[in-house]
Amino acid sequence: MNHKDPAELLAAVEHLRDSADTVRLPLVLEGAEEARAARQQLVQQLDDYVLPRLRSLDAPLLAVVGGSTGAGKSTLVNSLVGEQVSRTGVIRPTTRASVLVHTEEDTRWFTGKRVLPGLARVSGDAEGGAADDPGSVRLVTNDSLPSGLALLDAPDIDSVVKANRSLSRQLLAAADLWLFVTTAARYADAVPWDLLREASERGTSVAVVLNRVPPEALDQVRLHLASMLREQGLGKAPIFTVLEVDLNQGMIPVKHVERLRSWLQSLAGDARVRSVVIRRTLAGTLGTLDGRALVVAEAAQQQAAAHAALAKVPRTAYKDALSGVSQGVQDGSLLRGEVLARWQELVGTGEFLRTVEAGIGRLRDRVAAYFTGKQVTSEPLGDAIQTGVAALVTSHGQVAASTATRTWKQLPGGAELVREHPELGKASPELSEKVERLIRDWQGEVLELVRDEAGSRRATARYLAFGVNGLAVLLMIVVFSMSAGLTGGEVAIAGGSALLAQRLLEAVFGDQAVRSMATKARKALLVHVEQLYDDERARFERVLEEVAVPEQAAEELREAAADVEGAR
Template identity: 45%
Template structure:
């Protein structure tokens, strides 16, 4: 055995254990429960059994006594040792903490965390520990090189006991499965026996409290079940239904079982055969289980990527639509066009009364050089129209991302993880409108500043003074948004006329090329600010994705560790 599994295998097992423990499976994919159970089971098998056993092949043989509630496991352990070392009784669950009985000379093997590192070592049952406890009992009646571990019930009413029982069974060199004539065919034990067989664990069975008249029939049926499960070579011991003597099964009733177990301790060759069988069988199952876990991890990686892409796609689409809406005339809808008509004089141009741009420009001059600041309603209408467009795209982006997530179990779970807060969290923030208003006000002020900065020539200054800075700024905003691609019906004609008039007016102040550059600058500044606002709405999605991060290359490194182990065996 020592020659067949060497230092390379120990190193490969340690590396694989680290990869398994470090693997993150945060997303609620369809296979997530199975994936986490596999990660937990494989991690325990590596840490509690395989690595310690490979590192120390000559350590004592660990026999775990496991079975169903009321099967008499503790009584059986006490009867084998002919003394009360573990609690038995009618109150369930009897064994709340596993009890490990070993020879005093083997104490160092079990007092350290070499095996079952997650268990606190105690000499009596404690009540205030932050992790499971393993009660150690040193007893000279058990041979050196052998340890018996009385495990909690595999079908205990306490979930924590069931979990511990499964972990202990995975750490066994030999599982001594105890059942009764009345319960030997129960589903739960057979599911675990099948798992043990698949894991390579050596199994022996004790059929306890068997009535003499049913012994032959029950044993025959049990043997058939074992053969069907691939456990036909497992030893089977029968303990008859007899009265207890001072709480122990009479020595004659357990003589065969006792002799078999104690002889394992006395025979180094027998111990080695059991250890070798279990170890080789268990090692053979590890690479396929690591590959299965890697497949689950790939699913996690792909799902995380899909959730991230859903957010990217939704916000990218909104950004594109926002850019289009600021260039195709949608800003000029409704109230903006009405205020523009008021600005140029009761809208007479658009009714055909004043057919030339030159005459309309004169009307604009008259309007904006009066005592009343006629540009203010127009500016306000433009700002409100832009605000609505930004909010519309923010809502589209957030809603699209959220709906995509809600269509998948993983995404829905990320939203639900925030409880009642999640409903509001994955929406447009409550302060979004206020932030938009502040940003647009700043943008509007920057447009007026731009008018002042660019219009430094004497001619431009004179015209700007005659029209008013805010008036020119409002006209510049109109020119920046004066496309017609997003308009329909009569709005197209009105906006088209608006574009011509606004452009001609600005050309008389700044010149043709400067006007185009200014319009591009104004639109770009607004688009940058608007996109920043909309992008801020994806923060809850990005935070959730970061919290549920699936590190890249997990599956690859896990597969690499599994391959390395195969090569070392």
């Protein structure tokens, strides 16, 4: 493994690690769970093995002893170092916290966070909870091991405890050398061979210990195992056999593990050989980073696309709702029903309208007499307008919420969000209250428009005939003056009523001022509605913030992986 520039390679791998760590895959998409696991494994192996090894090529060789439940891993470790350093027993799972055995001389390499930084360190004599915690590694010194070699007894790869299985895979990914322990009865099991296949693909150095072999089956089992290893590209992996024998004080008699012990000592004692094993595994692992990173990057890109599609939905739904309100404000539909009835109560549609058409200038005295003599108030009409506008705004707000959630259910990643947040299917509980407040505020602004425009006209008979409230109501009628949404007899009645309102206002303010006030009032109403709908849409946006996906994460990860490839 000859790198162009070791410092450049280290910097590239550090960048890759940071880029992979920023990837978030929170949406429930097809393949997302597998991608999350791949991302976690990539970051863990970079933290646990690749970066520590690149920074310290001369650190001791770490041999992880792994295998299936009951394969005798802990017994083998104890036998190799000549003392009970790892718990054994018939109750499964036996190994809980991982046990790392090293010489006193090599202590400095393992007490800190150089390797396996996510695991807490506990002392060799720890008992109880600390010794049973899968999130810790128990450090044990033993000087029967040669300097330059450490053994790590890992939990079972097929443990019934999920945390143990995950830890075992993590530890194996951190190994310079995988010492795989199996038995004559279980060497063909599927789970270990899946891991052996991964080890072969990643170029990990592997040695196999065939434990508890009946003497009469030794040749047959060994030949079959060697054949299986060749099929998986591990034909050069050394095989060490340990016969099925009685234990001596819980340990395998020395002569049966002597060949394996001598081999391990030779690795530790020969710096060149040790370096070959370390660099082979490191090079193999580095060679897999690009492909693994691209898998995660592809998943990140899918997440970003799904997130963008989901974010677009509420924006579109509430934009359409605002357009619906805008159309409803202008198409005359608000002059239906109750509003129309209250308008007719106020001014009628017969002789009064004809008189207005004959000449608005002669109406000054009659208008005053009409409103004062009949004691008619504009409040019922104002209330009817308020009710109509509230119904329009609330209805479109409800439809927007329903449309957005229905569309989310049909998009990748959206159905799970709707299940987690069923409240999104309806407008917020406080929408009605907000709408009422919005309309009151708007009506107040319309009153101000009338006051501001009146100026010196406030003392005129025409102004006094209606008062500021009456003129404001007339202005609201003009705001809703178009009759495109009406049919049949409503057109003549509502259209004529709106024309009357406009004529009356023009008699007070002039036609240009009326058009200007109506435009301002309509825009002000839509601004308020837009702000209201923005608040409603924010409920969806807050949900999406919980599953935020960095937009550039996929591209940054691809670039980082390419940089590692270029520096190898």
